[in-house]
Amino acid sequence: xxxxxxxxxxxxxxxxxxxxxxxxxxxxxxxxxxxxxxxxxxxxxxxxxxxxxxxxxxxxxxxxxxxxxxxxxxxxxxxxxxxxxxxxxxxxxxxxxxxxxxxxxxxxxxxxxxxxxxxxxxxxxxxxxxxxxxxxxxxxxxxxxxxxxxxxxxxxxxxxxxxxxxxxxxxxxxxxxxxxxxxxxxxxxxxxxxxxxxxxxxxxxxxxxxxxxxxxxxxxxxxxxxxxxxxxxxxxxxxxxxxxx
Amino acid sequence: xxxxxxxxxxxxxxxxxxxxxxxxxxxxxxxxxxxxxxxxxxxxxxxxxxxxxxxxxxxxxxxxxxxxxxxxxxxxxxxxxxxxxxxxxxxxxxxxxxxxxxxxxxxxxxxxxxxxxxxxxxxxxxxxxxxxxxxxxxxxxxxxxxxxxxxxxxxxxxxxxxxxxxxxxxxxxxxxxxxxxxxxxxxxxxxxxxxxxxxxxxxxxxxxxxxxxxxxxxxxxxxxxxxxxxxxxxxxxxxxxxxxx
DNA sequence: CGGTGTCTTGAATACCATCAAGTCTTGTGG
DNA sequence: CCACAAGACTTGATGGTATTCAAGACACCG
Numbered sequence: 001x002x003x004x005x006x007x008x009x010x011x012x013x014x015x016x017x018x019x020x021x022x023x024x025x026x027x028x029x030x031x032x033x034x035x036x037x038x039x040x041x042x043x044x045x046x047x048x049x050x051x052x053x054x055x056x057x058x059x060x061x062x063x064x065x066x067x068x069x070x071x072x073x074x075x076x077x078x079x080x081x082x083x084x085x086x087x088x089x090x091x092x093x094x095x096x097x098x099x100x101x102x103x104x105x106x107x108x109x110x111x112x113x114x115x116x117x118x119x120x121x122x123x124x125x126x127x128x129x130x131x132x133x134x135x136x137x138x139x140x141x142x143x144x145x146x147x148x149x150x151x152x153x154x155x156x157x158x159x160x161x162x163x164x165x166x167x168x169x170x171x172x173x174x175x176x177x178x179x180x181x182x183x184x185x186x187x188x189x190x191x192x193x194x195x196x197x198x199x200x201x202x203x204x205x206x207x208x209x210x211x212x213x214x215x216x217x218x219x220x221x222x223x224x225x226x227x228x229x230x231x232x233x234x235x236x237x238x239x240x241x242x243x244x245x
Numbered sequence: 246x247x248x249x250x251x252x253x254x255x256x257x258x259x260x261x262x263x264x265x266x267x268x269x270x271x272x273x274x275x276x277x278x279x280x281x282x283x284x285x286x287x288x289x290x291x292x293x294x295x296x297x298x299x300x301x302x303x304x305x306x307x308x309x310x311x312x313x314x315x316x317x318x319x320x321x322x323x324x325x326x327x328x329x330x331x332x333x334x335x336x337x338x339x340x341x342x343x344x345x346x347x348x349x350x351x352x353x354x355x356x357x358x359x360x361x362x363x364x365x366x367x368x369x370x371x372x373x374x375x376x377x378x379x380x381x382x383x384x385x386x387x388x389x390x391x392x393x394x395x396x397x398x399x400x401x402x403x404x405x406x407x408x409x410x411x412x413x414x415x416x417x418x419x420x421x422x423x424x425x426x427x428x429x430x431x432x433x434x435x436x437x438x439x440x441x442x443x444x445x446x447x448x449x450x451x452x453x454x455x456x457x458x459x460x461x462x463x464x465x466x467x468x469x470x471x472x473x474x475x476x477x478x479x480x481x482x483x484x485x486x487x488x489x490x
Numbered sequence: 491c492g493g494t495g496t497c498t499t500g501a502a503t504a505c506c507a508t509c510a511a512g513t514c515t516t517g518t519g520g
Numbered sequence: 521c522c523a524c525a526a527g528a529c530t531t532g533a534t535g536g537t538a539t540t541c542a543a544g545a546c547a548c549c550g
Contacts, residue, residue, distance in 0.1 A: 076396070076400055078404055084400045084404045086396055086400075098392060098393075147341075147391065151321070151351060154329060155329045157449065159323055195495090195496070195497090196496075203403070204402065205538075205539090207496090207497085208499090208538090208541095209537090209538055209539070407505080407506070440527090442528085451506075451508080452528090453506090453508080453529095454506055456531085457530090457531085
């Protein structure tokens, strides 16, 4: 994103335990925090096992969480028991940029796989970010990207048929994983811990219907999906299903 | 939002022609721009007649627009000819906070009624905002609110039935208008220039179906809607339709 | 080994879209 | 000022997409 990031090779020992292996470094502000000559920020590494919640809507957070490893999701529960997933969170993601300023989250966050995340002191992290112009710029980019993805989801849910939504979700996730180096050997094969009900809650469908759409994609030889692993066998046709290009 | 805003009565003469009457002042950063002792920013007031576009997705904006009067909408056109409205823009609204940093809009903006807006020089406006802490704070609040509304729309489109979506849209618009003093005498009667196809494109339905839902609300004595004017006759039942409270 | 969670498949149903036709309003040019 | 066209609204009939309901197979875990 900036020269400072690119200049620091992945293998450089990081200032905090675990950072050397943490995918976060390359894609988020952690790089600036850990790599800067400034004093370490007050923070705490926390671990959450799969299916447990990191925090709920009604909580008040005294710290700002950033995902270090694993997959999580942010979602809103509705009174009828259903829920809408707002976004999937990957290593390096701010849970939400708004949490830097507002301690009350507007959604709850749940671990999909085992998750580790860092909880930074809000005031210190804010000072640090606004003290370094390149970090402030990065925050702005994170925020813009967050909004852009929300708008994409609005378009999908409002105007696209079911098959298209599922195809787009898959393509976007694969793209995000590849950017993080989380796709094995740069191929189209990735670890994919999502259950079908996760996909359903993300794209506004029922698990039953998602199942039918996925088996269509499988039978068509477009994807392979089993054992928590996804391979895009025919990217061209998958993009066609998604009405892309 | 801050003491500076509250301390400045609505009747105070503003620094720019039209500002005294402009609803914008109370709800946006214009107050800080116009009311500050600093030099006026480079800006230009522009007028657009109903149904014309302010700018398109592919444009590159050298200035940052803020709506002064009238209703507008931001939307994305799809390849099949349909479109998704991302938000309705009222006086005082930033078209999008991201435009402060990125000259390329991610959506096109169209006037619903006749619209006037101010186009600020990006660099100057940015400097001014970040030069005054209370203005920076206001920008953050605008941005948080923008994201919050996008998330609400995602929930509506993903998980709520049609009648609920329409009822929620109406309630949110009335609430925003009331905050701006755009509701006649604080009653539930407001000017309402939206066509049914606007509502349809906003909540992901067809105009035909929106029509049927609106006539249901009318026949139930819940709203009155005619001649570009909306009255919420039975707020309690409207909220019930919207699954609120 | 029972229980729970996940995936799969088929059948019936509901919701919303599409199609079509007609009325009414608004705007425009002769 | 009127005639005409275009846009907006209304309503009913029909159809398709996705939901709901139901039942069974499978894996994993305590």
